[in-house]
Amino acid sequence: MEDICSDIFQENRSSIKIKKKRIGVKNLSNIFEATLKLSNKKGFKTMSLRDLCKETGLSMGALYSYFKNKDELLNIIQQKGRLMVEKVLRENIEDINDSKKKLETAIYSHLYLSEIMQPWFFFSYMETRHFHKDEHKKGIESELYTEQIFIDILEQGKKENIFFVENTVLTASVIKAMLQDWYLKHGKYIRRKIKVEEYASFIVKLILAYIAANPLNK
Amino acid sequence: MEDICSDIFQENRSSIKIKKKRIGVKNLSNIFEATLKLSNKKGFKTMSLRDLCKETGLSMGALYSYFKNKDELLNIIQQKGRLMVEKVLRENIEDINDSKKKLETAIYSHLYLSEIMQPWFFFSYMETRHFHKDEHKKGIESELYTEQIFIDILEQGKKENIFFVENTVLTASVIKAMLQDWYLKHGKYIRRKIKVEEYASFIVKLILAYIAANPLNK
DNA sequence: GTCTATAGTGCGATAGAC
DNA sequence: GTCTATCGCACTATAGAC
Known part of the structure; x- marks a missing residue:
């Protein structure tokens, strides 16, 4: 968090x-945390800057020293979150050649990352549709980017005759849906005392049961 | 739609x-459709009643003849949608005894229903967290209600030694997540020309691959 | 670097004409 | 049954004091 805010400070x-x-x-970190907290409770548009003043302990004037308007605050948060996610996912899987291992790692990485950055993932999912043109487009592209990672892994495994999957796009879609459920209904899983490790291992087993079973053996 | 609005008119x-x-x-139907359309674009709170005037062609005064305030409009929409969903799901599966058939029917019913009522399902998912106390609680209960349907079916199949599933709650959770993806990312699936029948059949196959394979046979 | 005060806008809701 | 006009309030954003 410190590192990210330091980067943002330099860039902006x-x-x-x-x-x-x-x-x-220090203040940027404070502002981001407060923004995610309040937005995830009542929505970004509904969160007033007065709410943000109360939550951060800063005044209106002070807030406006860190961004030139409310929309820019949102853009900074989004831009930084996306970079972080794409970097971590790419670095975690790029050196793995084994398809099955790669699929497992991608699933685990995404879940662990969304566990650490849960407020940002939730925020991004829920608010993307409210963004203006450019940010809206980037939000959807980012979603398709991670989906494509799974499509590529499935295609690779298919070529190698390790995975037996009819529709890689549809399979990747539902993998994504299950990964998203983890951060969208985070409260539910905490209440049920389901840990991220358990969830990750479950998803891997479920998917492998479907794609690792050679239909010719049946 | 006509029928639902007629019921709402009588009850309220x-x-x-x-x-x-x-x-x-006629006007109620017009108002509901416009509310779902605008809310799903910009959020219920962000949708102003002036937006709703433009969309429906009615004036502020006229709108207020149909509900006593904005929150009541939301409550009426939610109340009716929930009743509809629970009724249809219950009626479709209650007479089925075969576990596998029951699971299939529940999945198909939920997907077909959310296909017809997509705007309402999307609205309900996205707005629940913004509701006040009572409606918020009902929204979550409604989600758990449909999840419980799947837990029950899985438990039944487990008892009968038809399904082999370690964690029925977790399995039901991800079934729910995949069903929800259908109406949450409806645009994506339309763009990819994936029909609801194809999606339904895919989900059934995926889940059965996991729970219908007896591990003792391996 | 942070504060308070305020201008300007748009909201939900209502009253009263038609 | 529907309209227009208007009230009071909360919002974003800014200007100027400290």
């Missing part, structure tokens, strides 16, 4: 009116 | 100021 130095790095990074 | 006669049934039902 032009639009951020704060000069001292220590104060800037 | 006290708070609806309109006397003539024909006009009342």
Whole structure:
């Protein structure tokens, strides 16, 4: 979190009116956390900047030193979250050659990441449709990007005769749906004391039962 | 739709100021459709009653003849949608004894219903967390109600030694997640020309591959 | 670097004409 | 049964004091 906010501070130095790095990074971190918390409770549009003042302990004027308007606040949060997700997923799977191992790793990585960054994932899923043109498009592309990762892995396994899957696109879609359920209904899973490891291992077993069973052996 | 609006008109006669049934039902139907359309685009809270005026062609005064405030409009929509869903699901599966057939029917029924009532399902999923206390609670209960249907079917099949499933709750959770993906990302599936029949048959195959394979035979 | 005060906009809701 | 006009309130964003 510290690292991310430090990056954001550097990159958006032009639009951020704060000069001292220590104060800037601390307040940015505070603002992001508060924004995700409030938005996930009542929606980004419904969250007023006065709510954000109360939650952060900053005044209206101080907030506007960190972003030039409410929409820019949203853009910064989105931009940074997306970069983080794509980087982690790519790095975790790029060196794996074995299809089955790669599929497992992709599922585990996505779930662990969304466990750590749950508020951001939830925010992103729920708010994307409210974004204006450009951010809206990027949100959908980001979703398709991770879906494509799964399509590619399934296609690779299919070529190697390890996976037996009729429709890779549809299979990737439902894998994505199950991964998303983890952060969308996070409260439900916590209440039921289901840990992320258990959920991940379950998803892998379910998918492998479907694609790893050679129909010719039946 | 006509039938539902007719029912709503009868039940809420006290708070609806309109006397003539024909006009009342026609306008109610118009208002509901417009509310779902606008809310699903920008969120219920963000949709102003002035937006609703434009979309329905009615004036502010006219709108307020059909509900006493914005929250009541939401409650009426939710109440009726929930009743509809629970009724249809129950009626479709209650007379089926065969576990496998029952599971299939439940999946197909839910998907076909959410295909017809897609705007309502989407609305309900996205807005539940913004509801006040009582409606919020009912929304969550409704979600758990359909999940419980699947838990019960899985438990029944387990007892009969037809299904081999370790964790029925977790299995029901992901079934629900996949059913929800159909109406949450409806646009994506339409763009990819995936029909509801294909999706339903895919989900059934995927789940059966996991639970219908007796591990003792392996 | 952060504050308070306020301008300007748009909201939900109602009253009263037609 | 539907309309227009209007009220009071909360919002984003900014200007200027400290």
